[in-house]
Amino acid sequence: MSTARTIPLWTSTDTPPGGWSPATEGSTLDVAVVGAGIAGLTSALVLLREGRQVTVIEREGIGAGETLRTSAHLSNALDDRYYTLARQHGEDGAKLAAASHATAIDFIESQCRDSPDGCGFARVPGYLFAHDGDVSQLEKEVEAANAAGVSATLLPAGLQAPALLGPMVRFEDQARIDIGRYMRWLAQEVRDAGGRFVRAEVANIEGDSPCRITLRDGPALTARVVIAATNVPVHETDATYMKQAPYRSYVVAGAAPSNLQDALYWDTGDPYHYVRLFRDEDGKDWIIVGGEDHKTGQDDDPTAYARLHEWTLQRFPDAGPFTYAWSGQIIEPVDGMAFIGADPDNDNVFLITGDSGNGLTHGTLGALLVCDLVQGRDNPWTALYDPARKPVRAAGEWMRENANAAFQFRDWIKPASIDDTNQIPLGGGAVLRRGVHRVAVYRSGDGALHAFNARCPHMGCVVRWSSEEKSWDCPCHGSRFEAASGAILNGPTSEPLAPMEWKE
Ligand SMILES: Cc1cc2nc3c(=O)[nH]c(=O)nc-3n(C[C@H](O)[C@H](O)[C@H](O)COP(=O)(O)OP(=O)(O)OC[C@H]3O[C@@H](n4cnc5c(N)ncnc54)[C@H](O)[C@@H]3O)c2cc1C
Ligand code: FES
Structure with a gap:
């Protein structure tokens, strides 16, 4: 069980x-x-x-969460834009952000250099292009990025790639990687350095001296230090879920057009599109294109992949055929910076969450920062990423995301979309009303019904059916559950959906 049904291009390993x-x-x-x-x-x-x-405790396999659902750009040209980051975190904060992501790329590069096959790492330029021809956003970004220490140049005429993309900003020293190979290499390095891997699902972590770790099916464990690297915390902490919002992002991959420059490309649209080239272990070139993001559990739209194909073919007419399509969860912190550091609600527990579209570098720099904190050393990035910070300079976005979450509770008073399970097709799901309850019912391929209390165990919103990933998705804070078992796919919930009896 991965966090989604669709299959990405990357492969890692289930067994370390x-x-x-x-x-x-x-x-x-x-x-x-x-x-x-x-x-x-x-x-x-x-x-x-x-x-x-x-000891690494993992419920699935190596990289089986969002890491293998990535498009694997490595970038310090952050997608939240430096002119926004400078407003929200000050000019010094923007400089620290740029330096921390550059350090993460350098770290990954040095690991790849040590690996037998280089893990597909390459330094490439990044191109941010105006999706509507408006150059003003680009001019602001060039100035702010350079001020933050990221080398950026405006190309007003754009770039023929092969259709004309532009105008655009060129960023130096970005990178790409084969994330499947890199995860296998990291796992090997962890093992060679003496690390252990335990396969178990953690139900809760309580901070203390020592911390207590509750496994869903297993003994109670204790540890001096716990690092919660579950993408979003699934243990009891109030530190972050109100300050970050979950989005689904969609990706397609197919044969690359022969004249595509090896680079990262992304546009200024909202939601934006991102493009990169990838050469696999057999020497085949792929174009990977992502975007069409929407809030998890909201605007479920099975046409996302078709729109990505259309967008790609308009700009890269020789791309394809497309043989992969997958989606994943991106966690957007309201002020653009991840939450990394001491969990304010749990002693000796450290968090790495709020990855944003730059989660490979956020995850890497998060590890370097947490290592310093665990070892009792100062780190210049501590305040910027502090999970306890209040994103007051992003108050508008903060209020908007929380108002949006609160608005989803209206599902409790809305009529159900259907009232009879006969209307649920094979492989489909729907939420029905039964008295005061809402019941999430899935009909599997063999015709059997699987029914759950539709109340999300996190804070009580009503889950919704995702026709694309065939999962139950919570529109409030992005918890997701497997269709037939109700098992957790994504936090912040720490409990699965509760099963219910249902007779046709
Ligand atoms: C479509 C898409 C495109 C992206 N593109 C990019 C990109 O180009 N560049 C970039 O930098 N970032 C990108 N990102 C973001 C990036 O991929 C992620 O932010 C990053 O991989 C997250 O890593 P992680 O280690 O925090 O989480 P994960 O990879 O999700 O790892 C968490 C692990 O915890 C395990 N786990 C969860 N709960 C439990 C539990 N209770 N007990 C035990 N184990 C548990 C999971 O199984 C999983 O293996 C993209 C993301 C998506 C979805
Ligand atoms: S994720 Fe918070 S209520 Fe469902």
Whole structure:
């Protein structure tokens, strides 16, 4: 079970090198890292290299969360724009943001250099182009990016790529990677440095000395330090879920046009589109195109992939055929910066969340920052990423996202879209009313019905059916649940959907 049904281009491994170790009650662990995505594995590696003993607890496989759903740009040309970041975090904050993401790219590059095959890493330029020809946003961004220390130049005439894209900003020193190979390499490095992998689902983490870790089916564990690298925290903490919002983003991949320059491309649209080239292990070139984002559980639209195909073919007419289509969850912090550092609600627990569209670099720099905090060292990025910060200079966005979440509770008073399960097709789902309850009913391919209380266990919104990923998605804070079992796909919920009896 991955976090979604669609299959991305990247492949990693379900089983880490050396296999899974059993979760055993007994002596206190030194460091427990929960989650084997890029944030968790990088944290494990840097702490092992500092002499700590690390156990990685993962419920699925290596990179099985959002990491393998990425498009794998590595960029310090941040998609929230430097003129916005400078307003929200000050000019010094924007400089720290640029430097921290550049450090993350350098770190990844050095790991790839040590790997046997380079993990498909390459330095490439990045091009931000105006989706409507309006150059004013680009002019502001060139000035703000250079002020923050990111080398950027305005190309008013754009670029023939092969259709004319432009006008645009060119950013130097961005990068791309084969994220599947990189995750396999990180896992190997963690194992070689003495790390252990335990396959288990964590139901809760309580901060203390030592911290307590509750497994859903397994013994209780304790650890001196816990790093919650589950993409969004799934343990009891109020630190972040009101300050970040979940979005679904869609990606297609197909044969690359032969004259496409190896670079990252993205536009100024809202939602925006992103494009990159990728050469696989067999030497085949792919074009990867993403976008069409919408809030999770809202605006479910099965035409997203068709729109991406159309958008791509208008600009890259020789692209395709497209053989991959997948979606994933992006967590947008209201002020553009991830939440990385000490969990204010739990002693000795550290968070890495709020990845945004730059989650590979956020996850990597998050590991470097958390390592310093765990080791008791100062780090210049601490305040910028502090999970306890109040994003007051992004108050408008903060209020908008929370008002949007509160508005979703109206589902409790809206009539159900259908009133009879006979109307649910094979492989379909719907929320029905039964007295005061809402019931989420899925009909699997064999005709069997699977019914759950539709009340999201996180804070009580009514979940909605995703026709694309065939999952139950909460429109409030983005928790997602598997259609037939109600198991958790994405937090912040720490509980699965509750099963209910249903007779046709
Ligand atoms: C479509 C898309 C395109 C993107 N493109 C880019 C891009 O080009 N560049 C970029 O920098 N970023 C991009 N991102 C963002 C980036 O991919 C993610 O932010 C990043 O991979 C998140 O890494 P993570 O380690 O925080 O989380 P994850 O990779 O989700 O890892 C979390 C791990 O925790 C495990 N887990 C969860 N709950 C539990 C539990 N209770 N117990 C045990 N284990 C648990 C999961 O199984 C998972 O393996 C993109 C994201 C998407 C969806
Ligand atoms: S995710 Fe918060 S109520 Fe569902």
